[in-house]
């Protein structure tokens with residue numbers, strides 16, 4: 001494994017982008033758009049809750065392990 005893609009946001013222009021980061025690294029970053037170094041690391045969180053009532057789950061679909 002070589003890191004994971006994290007989301008960053010530029011505080012200067014508001015540009016959001018993803019970049020692969022190593023575990024535990026904290027190197028300086030710069031906005032690929034405006035070159036500003038005011039980059040904030042966006043925490044990976046679950047997407048906004050949809051209008052799906054609890055209990056309305058999707059039916060289980062058969063997994064195809066042979067797909068890859």
Ligand SMILES: [Zn+2]
Nearest residue numbers: 010013031034
């Ligand atoms: Zn920027």
